[in-house]
Amino acid sequence: MSTELTNTDGGVQVHLTQRLPDFLQRVNLKYVKLGYHYLVSHISTLFLVPLMAVIIVQASQLNSDDIHQLWLHLHYNLVSLVVFSVVFVLGSTVYIMTRPRSVYLVDYSCYRPPSHLQAKFHKFMEHSKLIGDFDDSALEFQRKILERSGLGEETYIPEALHRIPPRISMVAAREEAEQAMFGALDKLFASTNVKPSDIGILVVNCSLFNPTPSLSAMIVNKYKLRGNIRSFNLGGMGCSASVIAVDLAKDMLQVHRNTCAVVVSTENITQNWYFGKKKSMLIPNCLFRVGGAAVLLSNKPADRRRAKYKLVHVVRTHRGADDTAYRCVYQEQDEAGITGVSLSKDLMAIAGGALKTNITTLGPLVLPISEQLIFFATLVAKKLLNAKVKPYIPDFKLAFDHFCIHAGGRAVIDELEKNLQLLPVHVEASRMTLHRFGNISSSSIWYELAYIEAKGRMRKRNRVWQIAFGSGFKCNSAVWVALRNVKPSPNSPWEDCIDRYPVEIVA
Structure with missing residues (x-):
């Protein structure tokens, strides 16, 4: 809003510019929309109150004869009443026995590597000159990507890549995996006081490193987990694999009663660093x-009292039937026979399509009826009446209090912020995770959740949307509800730096 002051006949006259009416119109529309959502959300209450008033008035007019007649009616229909009661009890018992079991997130932990593994920009570029067969064009390309990526100076690369020459071996890759997985698990067991022998289900996901024995077997061996544990090892499923792992654990918890499941999400860089010159394969570096x-x-029902969250929904979208989507994140060899992961220029468009499909399924499950009515009306107008109306983008801010968008890169966060019409505070956790830790693949959504907790923003009944994209191509969502005001767990990855965040990201 702006004004223009001019002097007229010794007085001051205020001329409002054209921006003032536009501002007032936006304000009016905002409050009209809020009023509409409030009315639709409470419409049942608006109808119920008059109905209850009528019932109370009618009941107050009953005399003793009417009440006596009602008792006689019930007495003569005693058989019907008993049959109804038996059916009700049996039906309730069947429902309780067969309904989906609630899945609680008791706690989680995130691995924070030691400070000597930090990858300062200048150190990263010096190592690139020394350890790879990079020409000036490839080096300049990497420098520009670093500057524009949204990453800060405190991200971490594995020990093997700090060596000159790099120690690219199976032993080094196993060490990286052990440090990440065991570092997170040690903190988890310490903070929850859960014994490893209490774990009945184990799900591990890591896309690019799948040794034999598996990573899940590595954990079983380290912590001496029990012999009848149900263990799973997910490979090649990309950055959205943590949601897939949670979904698998949820399904297993529907079958096996009174047990705990542990999901471990990580990625491995040691054997997957690209040393060639193809630019689309240099980006992951x-x-x-x-x-x-x-x-x-x-x-376990007893764990509800100490749990942080309850799992509400998991929605998974797979676009692998489309060849372009299937190859947009693709591990392959370049012309020189050097292996790396190639990122297609169509990646953002494909991610947008996958997101659209995912939220089309998720929307009816989480959006208030007011938003669903607007979306349905827009769809009818477009499909049946051939009206030239823009597709309506539901306001997911009405359904969720917090958003954990996979920190895959600056462009990914920008695109979702724009398409979902989010505010800067809604993507703050994602941007700051990208800045502090980089793209940490499937585990990024947990670092983002830890950021929100560390900022003291998670209140009881808040709803959280974790959304991640992965190779294949996949878009997966998990929805959680906070069971209490959540405080950060001990040894949070943000413990030593949360006061410095948020930081300004230079464009």
């Missing part, structure tokens, strides 16, 4: 960093 998370889930 600049974005991916070391990280890992361990999550404790439970279906």
